[in-house]
Structures are given as C-alpha cells and as structure tokens.
Amino acid sequence: MVHAEIGVIGGSGFYSFLQEVTELQVETPYGLPSDSLYVGELAGRQVAFLPRHGRGHHLPPHRINYRANLWALRSLGVRQVLGPCAVGGLRPEYGPGTLLVPDQLVDRTKSRAQTFFDGHPLPDGTIPNVVHTTFADPYCPVGRDAALAAARGRDWEPVDGGTMVVVEGPRFSTRAESQWHAAMGWSVVGMTGHPEAVLARELGLCYTSMALVTDLDAGVETGEGVSHSEVLKVFGENVGRLRAVLFDTVAALPRTEDRACLCTRAHEGWDLGIELP
Numbered sequence: 528m529v530h531a532e533i534g535v536i537g538g539s540g541f542y543s544f545l546q547e548v549t550e551l552q553v554e555t556p557y558g559l560p561s562d563s564l565y566v567g568e569l570a571g572r573q574v575a576f577l578p579r580h581g582r583g584h585h586l587p588p589h590r591i592n593y594r595a596n597l598w599a600l601r602s603l604g605v606r607q608v609l610g611p612c613a614v615g616g617l618r619p620e621y622g623p624g625t626l627l628v629p630d631q632l633v634d635r636t637k638s639r640a641q642t643f644f645d646g647h648p649l650p651d652g653t654i655p656n657v658v659h660t661t662f663a664d665p666y667c668p669v670g671r672d673a674a675l676a677a678a679r680g681r682d683w684e685p686v687d688g689g690t691m692v693v694v695e696g697p698r699f700s701t702r703a704e705s706q707w708h709a710a711m712g713w714s715v716v717g718m719t720g721h722p723e724a725v726l727a728r729e730l731g732l733c734y735t736s737m738a739l740v741t742d743l744d745a746g747v748e749t750g751e752g753v754s755h756s757e758v759l760k761v762f763g764e765n766v767g768r769l770r771a772v773l774f775d776t777v778a779a780l781p782r783t784e785d786r787a788c789l790c791t792r793a794h795e796g797w798d799l800g801i802e803l804p
C-alpha cells in the first residue's frame with residue numbers, strides 16, 4: 528500500500544522531474560479525482576502530487592471534483608496539503624511574480640459541491656451528518672509560516688497574508704467586478720481556492736495556499752484585461768522558483784503525529800456519521 532503524508536495540488540511542473548514516482552488511480556465515494564496521484568519521496572517525506580486540472584489541463588475550475596481530490600489524498604494518509612495556484616493581483620503593488628500566502632478567503636463561486644457533510648448517503652450506505660465546520664481562519668497557521676520562511680530562504684520576499692477572493696470562472700472578471708473586489712480590500716483573485724480549502728478543513732487536513740500573481744486584474748491594470756497567454760507566460764517564468772519554495776516548505780512541515788494546529792480539531796464535538804478514509 529503506497530502511503531503519503533503530504534499532498535500537493537498543482538500542475539505537473541511540480542513532480543515531473545522527480546525520480547521514482549508511483550502513479551496511482553484512486554477511486555472515492557465522490558468519483559474520480561482530477562487525475563492519477565503521483566507519489567514520490569522529497570526531502571525524506573512521502574509526497575502525493577495531484578494535477579488540479581488534470582494532465583493537459585482539461586478541467587476548468589468549476590468542473591474540478593474537489594471532493595474526490597481531497598478524499599483521495601486523505602485516503603493515502605495525507606494530512607497536510609499545499610495548494611499552489613495562479614491568481615490575479617488586486618493591488619498595483621501585487622504585480623506579476625508576486626508570491627502571496629493568504630490568510631483569508633472570500634467565496635464568490637456559484638455551482639460547486641463544497642461540503643462532505645450534506646446528509647447525502649455514500650455508496651456504502653453510510654450517511655454523513657450535517658456538520659457546520661469552523662472556518663474563521665481558513666488556512667493552516669503552521670503551513671503558512673513554513674511557506675513564508677521557505678520563500679524568504681529563496682530570496683523571494685512573499686506577501687504575508689491577504690484575502691483571496693475566489694470567483695466561479697472560467698472567464699476572468701469584468702472591470703467592474705474587479706474594481707469592486709479591490710475596493711473591498713481583497714488582495715488577489717483566483718478560481719480554485721474554494722472549495723479546496725474548506726474541504727480540506729472538513730477532512731481535518733492542514734491546507735496552505737501559495738498564490739502566484741500572474742497578472743494584474745482587469746480593474747487594476749490599464750490595458751485590455753487579463754489574457755490566458757499572459758497568465759501561462761508568467762507562470763512558466765516562475766514555476767522553477769515556486770517549485771523550490773514548495774519543496775522547502777514540504778521539508779519544513781511537521782510530522783503528521785506532531786501536528787498541533789487548529790486544523791486537527793476541526794471535528795471536535797461533531798458526530799460525522801461517516802468514517803473518514
């Protein structure tokens with residue numbers, strides 16, 4: 528049985544050069560994850576990589592099976608998850624190449640399954656109870672500290688904290704939407720950060736977002752608005768150092784049995800009605 532303790536949800540650029548990667552197809556009560564899970568050793572830790580959009584990037588943000596992704600990772604033993612993602616900057620000073628480790632999240636998605644605890648029976652007949660998960664602080668404080676330190680260690684001064692607003696997509700924001708997001712004081716805009724973070728919390732996993740700014744959002748920049756090719760270009764230019772920061776973060780995360788953060792107490796006082804994997 529292949530085991531992993533840390534999960535990374537991100538593109539194939541993060542694991543493709545690892546030696547001795549085991550590819551696993553994992554089924555879950557919620558269907559199949561975005562792709563196979565790729566497990567390899569990194570800094571002495573067993574890490575499972577999952578391409579969020581699938582190989583070839585065939586899944587748009589609103590069609591990603593987030594529940595299957597988090598469930599599959601947990602079923603391998605994963606208890607800490609890193610979620611690198613591309614975002615748009617909502618402040619002029621957060622230009623392309625900025626790395627922001629958010630501490631807050633705003634959900635503006637529309638159509639996504641965002642809980643495991645909806646009272647809907649699983650295929651094995653067990654029924655999850657209705658559970659209201661504490662989510663005031665959506666990200667793992669220990670994982671955040673590790674990511675920030677890793678970035679500084681690579682001479683990439685990160686933005687410590689900020690709010691990621693997550694929109695439904697797949698289109699980019701209008702100028703008016705973007706100006707509204709900025710006026711609310713939010714920092715960056717993305718399309719995948721929700722429900723990934725809350726589903727991780729519901730499974731008692733630590734989740735840390737690492738947001739790479741690939742463009743200034745439409746309400747902030749003065750040109751023609753965000754284009755997909757621009758996003759891909761900036762991501763490509765930064766994937767190497769993002770990978771380095773990611774790997775240093777993996778090395779710095781606590782052992783599973785040493786976790787003492789709030790994430791581990793997500794289920795305190797609740798009868799879940801189902802067995803978590």
Ligand SMILES: [Zn+2]
Pocket residue numbers: 667668669670732733734788789790791
């Ligand atoms: Zn945690």
